[in-house]
Amino acid sequence: MSKPSLFGYLVEFEDVTTILNAAREVRDEGYTKWDTHTPFPIHGMDGAMGMKMSILPWLVFGGGFMGCTLAMLLQWWMNAYDYPYLVSGKPLWSIPAFIPVTFELTILFSAFGAFFGMLALNQLPELYHALFTSERFRRATSDRFFISIEAKDPRFDLEKTRAFLETLGGTAIETVEEDE
């Protein structure tokens, strides 16, 4: 029904309360391929959009576990197995002395998990996006709030969706096209 070059609709809002209520309505309408774009995270938006908890904490835990294991193995292999030598009367396998490096690598790998996990889940970097063709959308990182509904959404209908969006209290509606 939609032309292949159409990305979807973009609705602009001027304040937090309106977009939050609008998001609830879009959720209740049953749309799935839609999003809100705001200059800062809005408290309560996750619930208004019906979003689930992210799996990110598990990636962090996995990173930390890997760092911890790797550090212990590394130190054991280098100092107690591959080239054992005694220093200051300490045992070859000196757990107390190996704790600091183990700790640091645990943190390092957890942090990698958090940062790269976040990027991967968010599919960033993504330097081109259809929304960037909209001049109005530039204010999404400053002081305006937007809802975008993609044409790919199964419930998307050129007229009906537009009519529905017009009831949400936004200040402007525009169609966004993919830049071919």
Next chain:
Amino acid sequence: MRIIDTSQENRSFSDLAPNVARNALFVSVFGILASLILTFMLGGGLERFFQSYLVNFGYFLSLTLGALFFVIIQHVVRASWSVVVRRVAEVLSSNFLLMAILFLPVIAGMDHLFHWLDPHAVDDEILAGKLGYLNRTFFILRWVLYFGIWAGLARFFYTNSVKQDETGDIKLTLRMEKFSPLSVILFAFSLTFASFDLLMSINPHWYSTIFGVYYFAGSVLGSFAMFALIFHYLHKKGRLLQSVTLEHFHDIGKLMFAFTVFWAYIGFSQYMLYWYGNIPEETVWFLHRQTGSWTPVTWFILFGHFVVPFLGLLSRIPKRRSALLRFIALYVLAVHWIDIYWIAMPEWFNNGVSFHLLDLTLFLAIGGLWISVAARRLGRASLVPSKDPRLSDSLAFENS
């Protein structure tokens, strides 16, 4: 901001207080009688009595100190989330008068507990140098001072807070805030030297500059566990159902987690530096704990006091289920007791663990009294500071 209707909420403990206080008192009386029987009729002996007494006194003192610290620090940082939690902390910290009375047996038993009181101490060159600090008169004087500070601070914060329940005067909050930074300094020094006197001087040759911080970390951790238990209990009895929400349990859980890590950090610093330095007069303290049957206890402290609660509290799930949190809190309170036991006992029994029933009966004796006095006081005022200017923020508080 969310508006929360608390008009229907039950915020009073006065109906349950007499019952709880009486039952706890029964437990205590049972503990006292059993301890006396064990000591005098079943051959426990006075020495063992005082040793077990010191461990349990040190344990309940730490919980009282942790509660006092919580009250003070909330005023220092002007916290709002914790207002609904604060009254219980104020009540627990008011137990210092009881602790002062309970200190009398420690004074009576000093000769059994501290070998720096031995008349031959002067012959020991190192010990002789310390006797200006470690002597009976100065020791007692210091403890009078410590209890003066603690009971004074606890009373100041408790009475002002309760007074506000009636008047709703904001000036009371401001006055408590104004006095709180100085309170922290008084608290820090008194706790440090008290821990040196009570636990470190059991082995007067040994010393560690971080010892006060170690005792502090365990104390605060223990008191958070205590709060979790008490609020779970109050919920079960239908109290504070609207005021204290999952969000507050979550925060108490987070703080338990934070102090578990902090305790491990301090414990590791103390252990690793002495292990690495390898100087005999310093490592001897750990040697006592790494020989014979103390070794498994030491391993248990490492895993049970750090690894288990660390993994247990890592996820947000246990922090947001009050039944699960209660279980972890009970566990933390138990390992904290073992920690205090592990600090004190190996200095008298350096050949191995010698568990005695007195360790338990005296726990009941002191713990029963501690709970009984606290419960009675809890019944006297509202369970939350009902006119605190930050109460509405605390009620509406949510973790992001």
Next chain:
Amino acid sequence: MGIATASQVEPDPIRGEPLVQGGHDFASVTDAVCGVIEAKRPPLIWFISIAISSIMTLVLFAMIVYLFWTGIGVWGVNVPVGWGFAIVNFVFWVGIGHAGTLISAILFLFRQQWRTAINRFAEAMTIFAVICALVFPGIHVGRVWFAWWMFPIPYQQGVWPQFRSPLLWDVFAVGTYFMVSSIFWYMGMIPDLATIRDRATGTTRRFVYGLLSLGWRGSNRQWHRYERAYLLLAALATPLVLSVHSVVSFDFAVSQVPGWHTTILPPYFVAGAIFSGFAMVVFLAVPARQLYGLKSIITMRHIESMNKIMLATGSMVGYAYAIEFFMAWYSGNIYEQFTFQNRAFGEYWWAYWTMASCNVIVPQIYWFKKARRSLVVTMIVAFLINVGMWFERFVIVVTSLSRDFLPSSWGFYWPTWVDILTFAGTFGLFFTLFLLFLRFLPMVAMAELKNVMPAAHPVHHLSGEKEGH
């Protein structure tokens, strides 16, 4: 939307002053912060400052070249005092960095919303301070061409680095700290870089900031994971920051040297690091806010809060001094006792009393609200605290090494001109990096700041709506 906060309200004794003053709305916050970067020319004072700091940076490089060319003998280090300025400066700079992490991570976990105005440039300061610190372990090893022995790479004969050595722990601790701080800083900046991208007019600017902002489009599905990642990074950075200066303290404390080998050293180093770091933050924040017209964003409330933290951490340092002194006496160890007497009354008494008066006595002025809110006092105290904290490291390093167990091996340390110019040069490097940061990157976290403004909070109409988290 756009309802400005009342600018001059009576300060509420319970909630404090508003975090953003001067009638700002979302757009004007964007304008104020981006304006600094978008201005055609930075203020004249910026050019003067960067000229001076660049020259000092060149001095640093010249000193390093001279050192490599001639050898470590150009420094004042000698046989008993093998650790001189290089270690003192290393510890000093690592310590400065700690405030940035405290503000960005610990205050975040404690939900201290006032941190939002200052966290960005405090984090930048962390990274630049750690860069300055990393210069010293790089150059103090003497034979710099063997510096790679610090990394887990096998040497010619198949020998591995020695993981039981605290110096290797340092490499991992400071290295991790540098990487995690950089990640945290960069990640926090992504939404703000997107703001600059979206306002950019020129192609180059649009391209560079577009690349740096990774295609961020403020989508709530992105924000959701972003906020979770930020919280997790804060939770990771908190123990990390405690560990870094603890590991630095281990360099001293695992040895048997009197005055170094004491168990309180790790937390005491951490408290001192945060103390000096905050002094540096206000020392930079006060001129920056005056210069760039950000007085309504970095308000007196922020300055006062930081001054309070200095009073608190200064008291912790004072606590550690007191306990160390007591324990030196209580231990009955004659070497410990001598060390502490020697610190206060020995050859380096002036260093000791500079340290004690700047770190313990000077911050006491912050018990008075008037002093906490005076910019002149703030600048003077911040400067003195940094002096005091530098001398603290000098006292620890030099007095303990110059007078240890055997009087026959006692010595005396005095820096050479190369030592002094190298240290001065690191300030050049630090300020050059910092000035470049002010010019090209957003120095205030705009997205976070907007989040603490009253207009960011929805007015609830619906009741009984179930909200997930």
